[in-house]
Amino acid sequence: MKIVVGQGSCGIAAGANKVYAAIEKALQSKNVEAELASTGCIGMCYLEPIIEIIDNEGKKETYVQVNPDIVDEIIETSLIKKEQHEKFSISQEDANILEKQERVALRNCGMINPESIDEYIARGGYEAIEKAIKSKTPDEIIEEIKISGLRGRGGAGFPTWFKWNAAKQSVGNQKYIICNADEGDPGAFMDRSILEGDPHSIIEGMLIGGYAMGATEGIIYVRAEYPLAIVRLKIAIEEARKKGYLGKNLFNENRFDFEMRIKAGAGAFVCGEETALIASLEGERGMPRLKPPFPAQKGYWQLPSNINNVETLANVPWILQNGGVAFAAMGTEKSKGTKVFALTGKIKKGGLVEVPMGIPLKEIIYEIGGGIMNDKSFKAVQMGGPSGGCIPHHLIETSVDYESITKTGAIMGSGGMVVMDETTCMVDMARFFLDFTRKESCGKCIHCRIGTNRMLEILTRITEGEGKDGDIELLEELGTKIKEGSLCGLGQTAPNPVLSTIRYFRDEYEKHIYDKKCPAKQCSNLLTYSINSENCIGCTLCAKKCPTNAISGERKQVHDIQQDLCIKCGKCKEVCKFNAVEVQ
Amino acid sequence: MSCCGGKKEVLFEKEDMCIDLAQLKPVLKKYAGKEGSLISILQEVQEIYNYLPLEALYYIAEETGINPTKIHGVATFYTQFRLKPIGKNLIMLCQGTACHVNGSKLIEEALCDELSIKEGETTEDNLFTLSNVACLGCCSLSPVMMINDETYGKLTPDEARKIVRDIIEEEKVKKGA
Numbered sequence: 001m002k003i004v005v006g007q008g009s010c011g012i013a014a015g016a017n018k019v020y021a022a023i024e025k026a027l028q029s030k031n032v033e034a035e036l037a038s039t040g041c042i043g044m045c046y047l048e049p050i051i052e053i054i055d056n057e058g059k060k061e062t063y064v065q066v067n068p069d070i071v072d073e074i075i076e077t078s079l080i081k082k083e084q085h086e087k088f089s090i091s092q093e094d095a096n097i098l099e100k101q102e103r104v105a106l107r108n109c110g111m112i113n114p115e116s117i118d119e120y121i122a123r124g125g126y127e128a129i130e131k132a133i134k135s136k137t138p139d140e141i142i143e144e145i146k147i148s149g150l151r152g153r154g155g156a157g158f159p160t161w162f163k164w165n166a167a168k169q170s171v172g173n174q175k176y177i178i179c180n181a182d183e184g185d186p187g188a189f190m191d192r193s194i195l196e197g198d199p200h201s202i203i204e205g206m207l208i209g210g211y212a213m214g215a216t217e218g219i220i221y222v223r224a225e226y227p228l229a230i231v232r233l234k235i236a237i238e239e240a241r242k243k244g245y246l247g248k249n250l251f252n253e254n255r256f257d258f259e260m261r262i263k264a265g266a267g268a269f270v271c272g273e274e275t276a277l278i279a280s281l282e283g284e285r286g287m288p289r290l291k292p293p294f295p296a297q298k299g300y301w302q303l304p305s306n307i308n309n310v311e312t313l314a315n316v317p318w319i320l321q322n323g324g325v326a327f328a329a330m331g332t333e334k335s336k337g338t339k340v341f342a343l344t345g346k347i348k349k350g351g352l353v354e355v356p357m358g359i360p361l362k363e364i365i366y367e368i369g370g371g372i373m374n375d376k377s378f379k380a381v382q383m384g385g386p387s388g389g390c391i392p393h394h395l396i397e398t399s400v401d402y403e404s405i406t407k408t409g410a411i412m413g414s415g416g417m418v419v420m421d422e423t424t425c426m427v428d429m430a431r432f433f434l435d436f437t438r439k440e441s442c443g444k445c446i447h448c449r450i451g452t453n454r455m456l457e458i459l460t461r462i463t464e465g466e467g468k469d470g471d472i473e474l475l476e477e478l479g480t481k482i483k484e485g486s487l488c489g490l491g492q493t494a495p496n497p498v499l500s501t502i503r504y505f506r507d508e509y510e511k512h513i514y515d516k517k518c519p520a521k522q523c524s525n526l527l528t529y530s531i532n533s534e535n536c537i538g539c540t541l542c543a544k545k546c547p548t549n550a551i552s553g554e555r556k557q558v559h560d561i562q563q564d565l566c567i568k569c570g571k572c573k574e575v576c577k578f579n580a581v582e583v584q
Numbered sequence: 585m586s587c588c589g590g591k592k593e594v595l596f597e598k599e600d601m602c603i604d605l606a607q608l609k610p611v612l613k614k615y616a617g618k619e620g621s622l623i624s625i626l627q628e629v630q631e632i633y634n635y636l637p638l639e640a641l642y643y644i645a646e647e648t649g650i651n652p653t654k655i656h657g658v659a660t661f662y663t664q665f666r667l668k669p670i671g672k673n674l675i676m677l678c679q680g681t682a683c684h685v686n687g688s689k690l691i692e693e694a695l696c697d698e699l700s701i702k703e704g705e706t707t708e709d710n711l712f713t714l715s716n717v718a719c720l721g722c723c724s725l726s727p728v729m730m731i732n733d734e735t736y737g738k739l740t741p742d743e744a745r746k747i748v749r750d751i752i753e754e755e756k757v758k759k760g761a
């Protein structure tokens with residue numbers, strides 16, 4: 001008997017550690033023999049905490065939304081009476097979600113204990129690197145990656161083999177392979193889940209890349225905000241070293257030495273950009289520089305360096321084991337393989353999903369994500385975070401591949417997919433992203449540093465009801481100039497959320513500016529609160545809660561809101577039990 | 585610079601708190617001669633003091649030979665570093681996209697109101713510091729906040745208030761005990 005508790009960051013946030021402790025206690029008090037283990041994120045965040053009970057024949061029962069109070073009951077039924085406790089079991093519908101996915105990068109996430117190298121090895125781990133060193137030349141490996149069609153999963157989608165080859169061609173005795181785990185995009189956590197759930201796949205991917213390009217040192221640059229990922233990576237590196245997968249003369253072939261270390265970032269979104277990341281590794285402020293020279297020629301300490309994203313590297317061992325052809329068999333002509341998405345926002349079943357490239361957005365949102373929360377209507381999906389854009393309702397059939405997504409004005413980005421419903425204001429959304437990029441601008445390029453501030457001022461004005469004729473055109477002009485006048489990807493894409501929302505939701509901007517109305521009822525300055533005389537029973541609750549005493553009315557009489565006193569805080573609507581407060 | 589007459593212990597202006605520069609020595613020794621370690625040094629120093637005291641920054645400059653302006657530049661560039669001490673409980677309120685869509689602004693307003701501070705500030709009794717962060721990566725639980733190591737998800741303004749009140753109560757009990 002084995003009990004596995006999902007302990008990724010989401011799971012822990014939902015209370016998985018407490019559940020783990022409760023199970024430990026229950027096993028002891030009931031005197032039940034069972035192995036208790038931990039695993040990474042399986043991706044169904046909305047069902048966390050999740051536990052799996054696997055019997056000696058390998059039959060698995062999954063229990064979801066477990067809390068410490070029901071642990072006793074589950075143990076009692078499942079382990080002692082040997083029955084399935086249907087009340088807490090995963091529903092068939094939820095179980096099917098995994099069936100619809102194609103798991104390559106996430107192949108081990110939620111399947112193995114990330115702190116055990118043996119479990120990784122048992123699932124074929126480190127076979128790819130062994131095969132590579134023993135029987136393949138670096139050129140053959142690069143060729144295999146070329147056949148697979150693997151492109152960078154961090155955002156830009158640059159062919160991985162090309163980067164590797166460039167680093168290989170670069171002359172130098174010392175080269176570096178760097179894993180970019182500085183996942184700063186708000187609303188995205190694919191890399192975090194891989195680092196927490198399957199750290200060895202990153203180590204193996206880096207080993208393979210290192211061997212292919214002649215790098216003998218690997219550095220993982222990971223966000224300091226991901227403490228659990230750092231802990232698990234440290235354990236993984238230590239175990240890999242003990243088992244002889246890191247060090248000198250790997251596999252006794254006398255062909256390849258490789259060492260690895262972790263560098264914790266210090267919280268700067270711009271460090272996701274290659275040259276900024278290198279500056280940060282060198283202990284400097286993370287400011288990008290002009291390319292060329294590319295990192296493949298002059299990178300870390302001016303030496304040839306190659307930088308790959310976490311998900312890209314997680315795909316590498318799979319490709320070497322199953323062949324580039326198998327990988328290329330998935331996806332579309334130009335976008336091969338699978339992609340992991342973090343599905344969040346107003347979605348019923350949020351979490352991590354991995355699907356073959358080329359499936360329609362609609363399938364991800366409705367079939368895997370279960371549709372929109374509270375059955376509201378779907379308005380748009382934001383892809384690519386602060387560098388991306390919104391894909392509106394009428395483009396929901398768009399195929400998920402690099403080219404099709406770019407055509408809509410959004411980008412594939414690292415894989416954040418934030419779903420929005422009718423209650424999301426697109427102007428506010430654009431403002432939110434711009435506020436983010438404005439804060440994260442390193443300040444080097446004037447267009448990015450000052451331009452984003454000016455754009456934010458205009459957007460703030462619009463959401464506060466002070467929008468003017470010509471604001472939309474000014475935003476468009478500024479946006480275009482910022483794109484042209486910025487050195488790195490941050491500035492070049494910062495206006496995207498604004499430009500794409502103007503493109504698809506221009507009418508919403510116009511309503512804010514000319515009619516002083518927010519159709520999504522989000523911009524508080526543009527709202528008017530009033531009391532519906534038919535629904536109000538005069539309970540006085542709203543009047544009591546109103547911070548400015550703007551509501552008057554006798555007990556059991558219809559109340560009234562004095563508009564000049566109202567600060568539009570929404571308290572009255574929050575407390576009214578009779579749905580009598582209306583917003584317009 | 586040697587505001588305490590060159591003594592190793594420097595008085596901290598606000599609360600007569602002493603910062604013990606001797607604690608820095610092992611950190612500086614660990615990274616001695618390793619180029620490009622400034623960020624790692626600052627991270628470890630912040631671990632020790634919970635913030636980056638100015639005295640410590642000058643001391644690092646002296647010992648490593650790195651220009652103080654560069655150290656200050658790096659310390660102010662990255663959001664992880666703070667130059668002021670924080671309260672006993674650090675509230676990290678997630679302002680990621682999913683949290684934003686699901687109402688994190690309302691949570692912020694409730695917390696600011698409850699604690700009578702603005703974002704980035706510390707309460708007078710030094711119990712809480714409220715800090716907005718970009719994304720905690722628990723988007724499915726949005727809106728989310730993290731207090732010390734504990735994560736609280738699916739918040740409502742009232743729940744956020746209650747969580748803070750409970751901590752205040754706990755502190756009172758502890759003080760009384």
